[in-house]
Amino acid sequence: MLSKTDLYKQRILKELCFGNTLSGTEISSRIEKSMPLTVRLLGELVNEDLVEEKGYAPSSGGRRPQIYALKPGKMYVVSVAMDQLVTRMAVIDMQHCDIICTEKIGLPLLKNPDVLEALANQLNKFIDNTAIARDKIIGVGIGMPGFVDVSKGINYSFLESQTNIVDFLEKRVGIPVHIDNDSSLIALAEFRLGAARGRNDVMVININWGIGLGLVLNGVLFRGCTGFAGEFSHIPLFVNNKLCTCGKSGCLETEASMLVVIEKAVEGLKKGRVSTMEALPEDIEEACHTIINAAIQGDTFAVELLSEAGYNIGKGIAVLIHVLNPELIVLSGRGASAGKLWLAPVQQAINNYCIPRLASKSELTVSAFHQRAELIGAAALVIENFDKRPVKNKVGRVLV
Amino acid sequence: MLSKTDLYKQRILKELCFGNTLSGTEISSRIEKSMPLTVRLLGELVNEDLVEEKGYAPSSGGRRPQIYALKPGKMYVVSVAMDQLVTRMAVIDMQHCDIICTEKIGLPLLKNPDVLEALANQLNKFIDNTAIARDKIIGVGIGMPGFVDVSKGINYSFLESQTNIVDFLEKRVGIPVHIDNDSSLIALAEFRLGAARGRNDVMVININWGIGLGLVLNGVLFRGCTGFAGEFSHIPLFVNNKLCTCGKSGCLETEASMLVVIEKAVEGLKKGRVSTMEALPEDIEEACHTIINAAIQGDTFAVELLSEAGYNIGKGIAVLIHVLNPELIVLSGRGASAGKLWLAPVQQAINNYCIPRLASKSELTVSAFHQRAELIGAAALVIENFDKRPVKNKVGRVLV
DNA sequence: TAGACTTTGTGATATTTTTAGGAAGTCGTA
DNA sequence: TACGACTTCCTAAAAATATCACAAAGTCTA
Structure with missing residues (x-):
């Protein structure tokens, strides 16, 4: 559970991830918080070594703004693109939002009752191979065709058992998991990081x-x-x-x-x-x-x-x-x-x-994006949800 | 121009109009402000004689909430439904959101270059006839077929002169004017006051x-x-x-x-x-x-x-x-x-x-709604925009 | 008829925003 | 090129708003 300050910080990290480099004013308006608060939070994030100051941007007619960006190598996302025939996996550094490592495995979604079990094993193996510490991976995003109920974690078209995919994989991998329909993810990729930005x-x-x-x-x-x-x-x-x-x-x-x-x-x-x-x-x-x-x-x-x-x-x-x-x-x-x-x-x-x-x-x-659209979208899904977890205050009461 | 407190009060009035009777907690969550602030504003509105306390609602498992409602006869909306052939006008009391007075005039939209001039005259006559003080009318809502650009106040399909309908009528009638496409208004009517509530x-x-x-x-x-x-x-x-x-x-x-x-x-x-x-x-x-x-x-x-x-x-x-x-x-x-x-x-x-x-x-x-859908929608449009005017603080700087 | 559990309402405290003004630029003009 | 008018960015102090903690007023169950 998060404190409210942590929530705001996650919003800032999310905006920096989608926006690459941003000024204090831009971040303030994107997270819809006042400048004084935003600046204080940015200072704390710099101290925590998650964000760095990148110097001053050219003036747009007034005083030049300080530019902020994510530090590379601090936070990663694992993304998975499933298909009727093939499954692809990738690791993405939140800083530049591009694929650093990818793998294609013959894990078909179609007529495959053990697909979840196999996927969990493959994911664990894949993550171990990257040698990235699990606490640096903020989440796993998975795209798949079919009727996907995001909130219940169910794919009605494939995986007929109707187990909660999200719960199952989170238990097995130990990292937050998000799933969505492939077309929604491609739209998200274009919207956050591509042609529709x-x-x-x-x-x-x-x-x-x-x-x-x-x-x-x-x-x-x-x-x-x-x-x-x-x-x-x-x-x-x-x-x-x-x-x-x-x-x-x-x-x-x-x-x-x-x-x-x-x-x-x-x-x-x-x-x-x-x-x-x-x-x-x-x-x-x-x-x-x-x-x-x-x-x-x-x-x-x-x-x-x-x-x-x-x-x-x-x-x-x-x-x-x-x-x-x-x-x-x-x-x-x-x-x-x-x-x-x-x-x-x-x-x-x-x-x-x-x-x-x-x-x-x-x-x-x-x-x-060519072939990479769905993988980038699956990563964007994780980042999109980065600030949407339950929030607790100091005393532990749930707020959001 | 409005102060921020006035803006919140307008939001409360709007929610009361669409919601008919509401408890403090409901209003607080609808205007997205805290209970202490909401309660203070409601108290002020009661003192200003715009809102009244209607006693206690049945308990939903806890302490019974105080119920608030608009006072009748305090605020009105004029709504206009235009057609290729005919124009209808009505006055609506914000308290019960239903038509109290209506008039059908032979003012066709089609092939009628003087329609705006005539509409302004008819509107003034209609308002005078109702004997309602103009400062009690919060706005005029107008629905019309065709491609309507709400922000520019233009109807591209009819009224080829492309004059700004909103500006023109506001000057002539002296009351805020809002226009929209007929189908959008019908949707608004159903959404705010009808089957889609x-x-x-x-x-x-x-x-x-x-x-x-x-x-x-x-x-x-x-x-x-x-x-x-x-x-x-x-x-x-x-x-x-x-x-x-x-x-x-x-x-x-x-x-x-x-x-x-x-x-x-x-x-x-x-x-x-x-x-x-x-x-x-x-x-x-x-x-x-x-x-x-x-x-x-x-x-x-x-x-x-x-x-x-x-x-x-x-x-x-x-x-x-x-x-x-x-x-x-x-x-x-x-x-x-x-x-x-x-x-x-x-x-x-x-x-x-x-x-x-x-x-x-x-x-x-x-x-x-039968025949009344568009007229009710035009009124809903005015109420919908009731809290969307520029906001000034005490010093006079524009905030929103 | 307690006791556990709701929801509502309200001062005191904590957080966040707004204000006001300084810092650091651009641009046009004499 | 020097100066004033005008931007945008940033920040300490004041004002506004939210959260907290708890009282008030109910329901429901054993």
Whole structure:
């Protein structure tokens, strides 16, 4: 349990982590505390050797502000990105918020009743290998696909036992654990550390085996009443008589996901479409890579496939723009590593299906995170929750 | 300009207005101020004769709390609901938040360059007629269709001159003025005083000449980055080759608005469909009434028409449920006066087009406001903004 | 009919904010 | 280039607000 002063200090550390380097005034306004209090807390954090003064920033028309930053090597986050097929782990130093060490293990989420047990073991082994003291790791963040109930710690789609993932892993690893849906985490990554930094109303599209959506509304991650907001993949947008995994037909997913792209690529090649891609690898992840790389190299067929998917995603985005009027749309997730290739077809669909007054207000961009988006998001989740633990005062009464 | 104490007092008055009667503890937590401070302010408000003590509430397991309420006849709000064709005005006593006096005038918004001038005159006349002292009227709230920029006071869709409506009317009437889009106001009415009271994530559907949408997300009215969120009417949902007023085809509006219902009714009657509605009145508003009343009386054709529209609206709602995972959906606005007739067809479409796990989390209900929704919303807008004016301290420096 | 346990209300104390003014810059102008 | 007007940043002292600790006034159970 924390004292109130400790809570404020954690807020400062969180803002410094997301903001990299900040002045006293900036920190004061971000943690919504007065300057005198903020300055006192910053002084204490410097004494505790967690924060350092980095000299003076250039003047913005007045006295130059002292700049503060986190000290490197003091606090770490472990992040985990799970998949139907593969699990990746990384350690992130809070100071520069980038991955210092990563590992890919063949731990599939799908049809794997012992996944939690295995994950706990792998996590412990991974942390031991890094040789970082456990008390320097402020938390473990885990991203996974499916319907995730953040507060109950349950993933309804996978892990059918419905055990509380958070409680289970915290007991086994001895470090605070946070979980969330992969698309929400990617949105968090873009919002806190990526293309959507400082924006208020953002939609982040997760181009993957399905089409995910993470929402930042009024400057906070929006999850909906039971945490299932952003089920973009299954909105009824087409009349195509294609059966979706969800049991319905006409879902966006049936016309736009990377799985559909791969399927169409296989079919096309079989029918003899000329392409630099002679044959696609069996492994679905590698097949996806192959197509994206071919497209980047300019392969006509590959570009065509991505454009078609992009146009369909754009039709879905057009609906969202009407409803939410976002300032920014970020294309992110696995598929987004194809980069700017997406922009034209998506924008084209937006122009076709949106009222011009709305379309012109929403900027469109592609993530720079490539494969790392989910891992960075999982770390951001831990930092996001860093100041959200129960607070006690001196006497021990719980306040928050 | 206000002192900080005055600001807190306004917050208390606002909460009392929306909450009707509240205990000290409830007020304290709603205005997020400590009990000692809240109690002191309440005492001052009682002395100023704006608030009265209403005795003790039943105990909830401990000491019984003192109950506070606004005094009637102390503060009023003028609200205005504008339309393409007609303008309605009302006065509302903050104490019971219901309409005490209303007037319908033939002031059309459409193709009317002098509408602001006329509105100012009508407002002054209306206020004079009520014989309520102007300093007892805390504000004028105005709802209108179209793209409304709340902060700039501009309606981009009508009033092409793009004058600042708020500034203009404030100068002419001498009372603070607030404007907003009709669908946002209806959502505000339901959120603060109606079916969505106390809920956090709500979608309010405005069934009218178009299909509007007002969103309450994370417990606040959501407007989007430029204030145009909720353009539900023009999402591309159908492939029907029907030209919409927006210039595109396939918009929800082309299959679901009350205008379409009337159109189909006229066609059907012409083709000889049997119905208790022999012929529809020329006046579009009365035609709408006729159909709704016939449906309520059980007329098969009328029920069929509303069901069809309801099913199409439901398809649109299904998309929203996937994206936003709301806890409650309220059908409101002009068309909703048909009441529970809407529920079955809308729910049917939701069941058809939604993933069951999501559909089951979202409650569906119909507004109880009938024709009064927009007027009540316009009043709620004024009260909502009652504590949002610039604050000065004793010395006169602006704080907020 | 105690005794344990609620919630509400209120002075005394502790925390936090605001004020007011000094420190340290920029910018325009004579 | 020197000076005044105007920024922004920082901080001690005063004012505002929250927390604490406990009394008041209830409910519920054994």
